[in-house]
Amino acid sequence: MCLVVLERFNQNNPIVFQRRKRTVPGLNATAMADISFMLLIFFLVTSSMDADKGLSRQLPPLPNEQLEQEQTVKQRNVLQIDIDAADRLTCNGDTMSAKQLTQRIVEFVENVENNPSMPEKSRREVNLLGLMEVSDRHVLAIQVDRNTSFDAYFQMQNAVVAAYNQMRNHLAVRRFGHSLDLCSKEELEALVIVYPQRISEQQPTDGEKGGKL
């Protein structure tokens, strides 16, 4: 406002109040683009895009040498999963694919008809779910060979996790009305009690020379 008044004043009295026009010089920002390009390229080179993803597993603690005792498990409660040195997956002696294994585990753990050749279940009061039949006696016994490839083992582990997720998801939809991903912490805990992961991994067998380092 003040400036405008001054300028009008100047126009009227061009000689007396002539002042040097002051303009703030503009910053030359042409090189700015180059600088930021350099930064961009630096970040592109030094960073990696791949997010860390993977299959989470929990290892059992090492058994205490003195206290070690053979736990006897009834034959009906065991599902024997083997992978041999040639990556053949067998489950209780039947060769199958990873997808079939998922179905087999679901049938085995759920044991809908209480088949006497399939695992025992016990009745328990579960938080949020009430009285449930809990499959807490089954064991998936996993046996691999030292020459089994990691990929075959991983596909088997993936199938096992898929089976448990399928069962828990099914129960979550039926009882809580939403899928497994949307479950709260308490709901997840209840699902884990109904379908606990009971997996026993044995020492790998030594095929021929073994994958020693």
Next chain:
Amino acid sequence: MRKRIFRRSEADIPELNTSSLPDLIFTVLFFFMLVTHMRQVDPKVSYEVPQGTEVRKLGHKSSVVHIYIGKSAGGDFAIQLNNRIATVDEIKAFIESERRMMSAEDQSLLTVSIKADREVPMGIISDVKHSLQQSMALRINYAAIESKE
């Protein structure tokens, strides 16, 4: 205007205003800074992780320790801890030193991410798992790529 009908208009190409170009590039830069993370180590072994359908994102970056198992330059399988090739026996000391550098909260969440090649024989993986059990690092994670079906 009528008079100048034969006179060519002056063909001055107007200059492109590039003043907002840095802003654009900065936006891209910030995007990359957010979605990527810095490489911690130089992989000395080459590995191709398996694909799975049930993979989940790893939790806190500060509580994750990486073990790489893959083909070394010589062509045989090797284990890499931090920036060097190591043997199975060194894993225990490695986990201990990593654990000491973490905060108490991270120590309880310590997760070992096993980045192994698909071809690695299970003998090596099993030895690594055994030494992880010995050092009480029981949460593990098999690195994988997510696949649909």
